[in-house]
Amino acid sequence: MTKKIFRSIMLVAMAALLAGLAVVTAFLYEYFGGVEKQRLRDELDLAAVSVEANGAAYLARVSSDRCRLTWIAADGFVLADTQTDAETLENHAGREEVRQALETGTGESRRYSSTLMEKTIYCARRLSDGTVLRVSVASATVGLLLAGMARPILLVLAGALILAGVLAGRLAKRVVEPLNELDLEHPLENDDAYQELTPLLDRLNRQRNQISAQMRELKRRTDEFAQITQNLQEGLVLLDHSGHVLSINPAARRLFAADESCVGQDFLTVERSHEVSAALAAAMAGGRADARIRCGDRVYRLDVSRIESGDIPAGAAILAFDVTEQEDAEKLRREFTANVSHELKTPLQGIIGSAELIENGMVKAEDMPRFIGHIRTEAQRLVALIGDIIRLSQLDEGGEMPREQVDLLEVSREAAEELRAAASKKNIGISVDGEHVSLRGVRRLIFEAVYNLCDNAVKYNVEGGSVSIRTGTDGGFACVAVRDTGIGIAPEHQGRVFERFYRVDKSHSKASGGTGLGLSIVKHAVQYHHGRIELDSAPGRGTEIRIYFPL
Ligand code: ADP
Numbered sequence: 001m002t003k004k005i006f007r008s009i010m011l012v013a014m015a016a017l018l019a020g021l022a023v024v025t026a027f028l029y030e031y032f033g034g035v036e037k038q039r040l041r042d043e044l045d046l047a048a049v050s051v052e053a054n055g056a057a058y059l060a061r062v063s064s065d066r067c068r069l070t071w072i073a074a075d076g077f078v079l080a081d082t083q084t085d086a087e088t089l090e091n092h093a094g095r096e097e098v099r100q101a102l103e104t105g106t107g108e109s110r111r112y113s114s115t116l117m118e119k120t121i122y123c124a125r126r127l128s129d130g131t132v133l134r135v136s137v138a139s140a141t142v143g144l145l146l147a148g149m150a151r152p153i154l155l156v157l158a159g160a161l162i163l164a165g166v167l168a169g170r171l172a173k174r175v176v177e178p179l180n181e182l183d184l185e186h187p188l189e190n191d192d193a194y195q196e197l198t199p200l201l202d203r204l205n206r207q208r209n210q211i212s213a214q215m216r217e218l219k220r221r222t223d224e225f226a227q228i229t230q231n232l233q234e235g236l237v238l239l240d241h242s243g244h245v246l247s248i249n250p251a252a253r254r255l256f257a258a259d260e261s262c263v264g265q266d267f268l269t270v271e272r273s274h275e276v277s278a279a280l281a282a283a284m285a286g287g288r289a290d291a292r293i294r295c296g297d298r299v300y301r302l303d304v305s306r307i308e309s310g311d312i313p314a315g316a317a318i319l320a321f322d323v324t325e326q327e328d329a330e331k332l333r334r335e336f337t338a339n340v341s342h343e344l345k346t347p348l349q350g351i352i353g354s355a356e357l358i359e360n361g362m363v364k365a366e367d368m369p370r371f372i373g374h375i376r377t378e379a380q381r382l383v384a385l386i387g388d389i390i391r392l393s394q395l396d397e398g399g400e401m402p403r404e405q406v407d408l409l410e411v412s413r414e415a416a417e418e419l420r421a422a423a424s425k426k427n428i429g430i431s432v433d434g435e436h437v438s439l440r441g442v443r444r445l446i447f448e449a450v451y452n453l454c455d456n457a458v459k460y461n462v463e464g465g466s467v468s469i470r471t472g473t474d475g476g477f478a479c480v481a482v483r484d485t486g487i488g489i490a491p492e493h494q495g496r497v498f499e500r501f502y503r504v505d506k507s508h509s510k511a512s513g514g515t516g517l518g519l520s521i522v523k524h525a526v527q528y529h530h531g532r533i534e535l536d537s538a539p540g541r542g543t544e545i546r547i548y549f550p551l
Contacts, residue, residue: 001176001179002172002173002176003172005168005171005172005175005176006168006169006172009164009167009168009171009172010164010165010168013160013164013167013168014161014164017157017160017164021153021156021157025146025149033139036121036137036139037108037121037123040067040121040123040135040137041123043067043135044123044124044125044133044134044135045125047062047069047133047135048125048127048133051069051071051127051133052127052128052129056071056079056080059071059080059081059082060080062082063082064082066137066138067082067135067136067137068081068082068083068135068136068137069081069082069133069134069135070082070089070092070133070134070135070136071086071131071132071133071134072092072093072098072124072131072132072133072134073131073132074102074130074131074132075091075093076091076092076093076094076095076098077091077092078090078091078092079131092134095109095122095124095134096109096122097109097122097123097124097134098124098132098134100124101124101125101126101132101134102126102132105125105126106123106124106125106126107122107123107124107125108121108122108123108124109121109122110122110139118138118139118144119138119139120136120137120138120139121136121137121139122134122135122136123135123136178194179194179197182197182201184204187201187202187204187205187208188201188202188205229247229249230249230250232249232251233251233322234251234319234320234321234322235248235249235251235252235253235254235255235256235300235318235319235320236248236249236251236252236317236318236319236320237249237252237256237267237270237317237318237320238307238315238316238317238318239267239280239315239316239317239318240314240315241312241313241314241315242266243266243267243268243280243316244264244265244266244267245262245263245264245265245266245267245270246263246315247263248260248262248263248270251320252318252320255295255300255320256270256271258270267280267318271293273291273293275291275292275293276291276293276302278291279291279302279304280304280316280318282304283304283305283306283316284306284313284316286306287305287306288303288304288305288306289304290302290303290304291304292323297324298322298324299322299323299324299327300320300321300322300323301320301321301323302318302319302320302321303318303319303320303321304316304317304318305317305319332500335500336500336501339500339501340389343385343501343515343516344382344385344386347378347379347381347382347385348378348382350374350375350378351375351378351379351382354371354372354374354375354378355375357371358371358372377513380513381510381513381515384513384515385515385517388515388517388518388521389517391448391521392500392517392520392521392524395445395521395524395525395528396524401442401444401445401528402442403440403441403442404440404441404442404443405438405439405440406438406439406440406441406442406443406446407436407437407438408434408436408437408438408439408446408450408471408478408479408480408549409432409434409435409436409437409471410436411443411446411447411450411480412432412434412450412454412469412471412480413432414447415447415450415451415454415469416430416431416432416454416467416469418451419451419454419455419458422455422458423458423461423467426458426461426462426463426464426465427463427464428458428461428464428465428466428467429466429467430454430458430466430467430468430469431466431467431468431469432468432469432470432471433468433469433470433471434469434470434471434472435471435472435473436471437471437472437473437478437479437551438478439478439529439549439550439551441529441549442525442528442529445525445528445529446525446529446549448521448522448525449480449521449522449525449526449547450469450480450482450547452518452519452521452522453480453482453522453545453547454467454469454482455518456484456514456518456519456543456545457482457483457484457486457543458484459509459512459513459514460484460486460487460508460512460543461484461485461486461487462485462486462487465484465485465486465542466484466485467482467483467484467485468482468483468484469481469482469483470483473551474548476550476551477531477532477548477549477550477551478548478549478550478551479546479547479548479549480546480547481544481545481546482544482545482546483542483543483544484542484543484544485541485542486542486543487539487540488537488538488539488540488541488542488543489504489535489537489539489543490504490539494535494537497519497535498519498520498522498523498533499520500516500517500520501515501516501517502516502519503516522545522547526547526548526549529549529550530550531547531548531549531550532547532548533545533546533547533548534546534548
């Protein structure tokens with residue numbers, strides 16, 4: 001800016017200087033021109049008097065180099081000339097000044113020489129005898145004048161230039177200094193600045209305030225976004241249009257085993273799997289895509305969406321959900337459906353087989369009760385199975401069931417009562433003792449859990465064995481322990497007996513009317529009440545299963 005101001009001042013100074021020079025030159029030229037003309041007229045007057053008196057003899061005596069006198073006859077014939085032989089000169093009647101003098105008495109004209117550097121001024125006068133006396137003098141043109149004044153002009157110009165340069169430099173500095181000293185951080189505090197800058201500084205201040213407000217808002221949003229994504233269970237990765245990582249939250253870093261340094265790098269260096277690359281390409285082309293990846297024992301679903309700014313794709317967002325539980329549940333459901341079909345099919349085939357034999361008359365009369373008994377047992381098993389499946393699916397639905405105060409000792413006594421007949425068939429004694437522990441829960445579920453435990457304790461017991469049910473409290477839990485003196489469960493089966501349709505000895509279970517779902521229902525009922533199960537068992541010695549419900 002200083003340079004620009006300096007240049008402008010210099011330019012103006014130069015222009016003013018040249019204009020001044022031109023005006024002065026023109027004035028001087030005009031003035032000296034006038035003076036010279038007047039002198040020429042005076043000289044002509046004097047010469048006219050002398051020529052009138054002495055004729056050509058006077059002209060012969062004139063020896064001036066500067067002035068030239070020419071005496072011309074009325075017909076233009078040159079009678080005498082002070083610088084040239086008159087006879088060699090052509091007729092002067094056509095010369096303008098001569099013509100004017102012949103007509104009006106006086107005449108003047110000027111003519112430039114071919115170089116234009118010199119001009120000749122002519123003054124003519126008619127004498128009393130009708131002849132014309134003419135005086136001429138060579139005079140400098142403006143060009144010549146300037147050429148003659150070149151040295152002083154150049155000197156003045158150089159001096160003026162140096163002076164203008166120094167002054168322009170100082171002036172430019174003085175103009176720019178307050179601008180350089182402006183405190184742009186606090187625009188309104190510049191009291192010494194130019195008045196003309198006040199609107200600009202006001203605007204600057206407003207814009208600064210606006211920008212700081214926008215920056216604060218931006219920071220707030222960024223912090224909010226960071227807070228949300230930091231604590232997000234789902235992995236979130238943001239990519240730019242060329243697939244480079246813009247942001248990756250901790251969950252996604254754990255999932256892709258990456259660290260913060262991956263920001264700015266191509267996402268393919270973080271995750272190379274073909275599925276993810278294909279999903280990314282599909283999302284960039286079509287807007288959305290998903291992929292499934294396995295990471296250790298977990299399964300993740302990646303939801304890839306294209307981000308657009310205006311109509312232009314600006315990048316992509318990858319959201320990773322842990323769908324392991326969903327996958328497991330789906331797998332369980334598939335297995336359960338297959339198992340249910342199988343479990344239902346077996347008794348039905350038995351029933352159909354027995355009925356066909358009876359229908360075709362292939363069963364002897366004495367065997368008839370056994371076949372009909374078989375059909376009844378299978379049908380009973382079907383009913384029991386369907387009952388268990390219904391109970392389990394109700395539990396699976398997970399809806400809220402009405403809760404009430406439940407006394408565990410009473411529930412245990414009821415269950416024992418219902419099983420007493422079945423137990424007595426095997427000479428098994430059932431005892432119930434303990435405290436009246438009351439908890440808020442779903443009575444039907446708690447009864448089913450205790451009943452199933454007692455049922456198993458009878459079913460997998462030995463002839464003449466015993467079952468003891470004990471209620472009490474343990475820490476903050478209400479507890480029911482069902483102990484039997486039965487066949488026990490080998491350690492390798494203990495972890496699996498709570499799975500659906502898992503049976504240690506399939507034929508024994510079936511023979512005793514088991515469905516393979518009893519302990520699953522127990523597990524679900526306890527989980528519904530946020531309780532826990534413990535199992536102690538030794539083959540040949542018996543089993544104790546304890547269920548705990550939080551109080
Ligand atoms: P089931 O209808 O076959 O009894 P459960 O789910 O109730 O099905 O039990 C699963 C398996 O666990 C049974 O088939 C049985 O082999 C074993 N089991 C359960 N309770 C006992 C127990 N008290 N003593 C020995 N084995 C048991």
